Amino acid sequence: MQQGRQSWKTVRDRIHEWILSGRYGPGDKLPKDAELALDLDCARSTIQRAMQDLSDSGIVERRRKGGTHVRKNPLVRATLDIPLTRLEIEQRGGQYGYQLIEKAKRPPTRAVQAAFGMTEPSEFLQIVCLHLSDGRPYTLEDRWVSIDTVPNILAVDLTRENANEWLLKNAPYTRIELKFYAVNADEETADLLAVTPGCALLAMERTTWVDDAAITTVTAITAPGYQLLSRS
Template sequence: MSSNWVDIRDEIRRRVLERELLPGAKLPNDQELAEEFKCSRTTVQRAMLDLAQSGTVDRRRKGGTTITLHPITRTTFDIPITRLEIEAAGNDYSYFLVSREILVSPPRVASSFGLAEPTEMLRVTALHMANKQPYIFEDRWIAHETTPEILDVDLSRESANEWLIRNRPYSDCEVRFLAKRATRQEAELLASDVDEALFVMERTTWINGAPITMVRAIAKPGYQLVAKAN
């Protein structure tokens, strides 16, 4: 069975933590790792990008990939796949696409990306559910010029959250946590009261300065966030 990039990343981290790979050790090249994990070189490169960003490995064009002298010392934030988060808690996952349309982004979204002016983007709203009960309402803007493949994805079957994490690497991420009062639509979708305070996780990602996505993940009443530092 082939591995995805998260599997590869986690296995390399495990080998480092258990000192199977020592600081300064050189990893096999991408092709050799692809053969070991039965996947494509692109999948290996995605895993290595994440490991390099977290300070676990050092990648050089002609020098290959080595374990850094002080690996896994930076605190990292892994964007969660909501489906896996729900299933890990022992719940059944389901998903409902609320809307999908190309619109001119509002000034707030353009500003979050650092854009000088609003531009056309793909807006996706969706509801993630646990045991058929509302869990997280996702309001997302995707820069389809940076990620044109998203336009061909059937987002009624696969969430943008999961597709982007598995297929679109990012180099920079900004995360904000805030509270907001539920709008009428949010109250209906999340089974809350209008104006009830809801917990919001807002994330914006870029690849080498180019915008990828900005999402507001609005959680059900009573949601608890558990974060682990790696």
């Protein structure tokens, strides 16, 4: 067999199967990458990619000079990707709609500066929009986009294309922070989401960077009945 034919995902699943079957138990040291590559008839880089994923998943622990060990207490980590709101609505059987409420270049608020850990303010584009499902409010987004990092956002017709989709396609991120909390709807939010003022709502705050450069921070306030699905 020609070395390197197996994908890193196949190799990862094979090593994970060894761990689940007890071939390598909690705390056990796994063979060196070169030995595993020979055993599984693949490239060493394939082993390294597979091991990195197992490490990111909390299944193994890799140390520079200590080798790779099966974690004694495996971590359970939820996988939360940034949702594409249109797809999320359509997968639930709804018809997607979108309304741009406001778009303006502004200095970031203190809250936005704090989200990015900024010491010096720079110009941002604030975008407020409403996502609809079957003509009814679904989520209200208040988004801030760094013009320094993503200058092309200024040329996008945000009355026709929403920033959620455009950024996912055109501004890939390397780091993300997520926060979830409850808010009470103020009068403006209540009016936009068609709820009673003071109603408790779920808020999701996402902040993304490419390396150390800020991309966007967005607070999405959801209408009652919203459900978040996470798989691990």
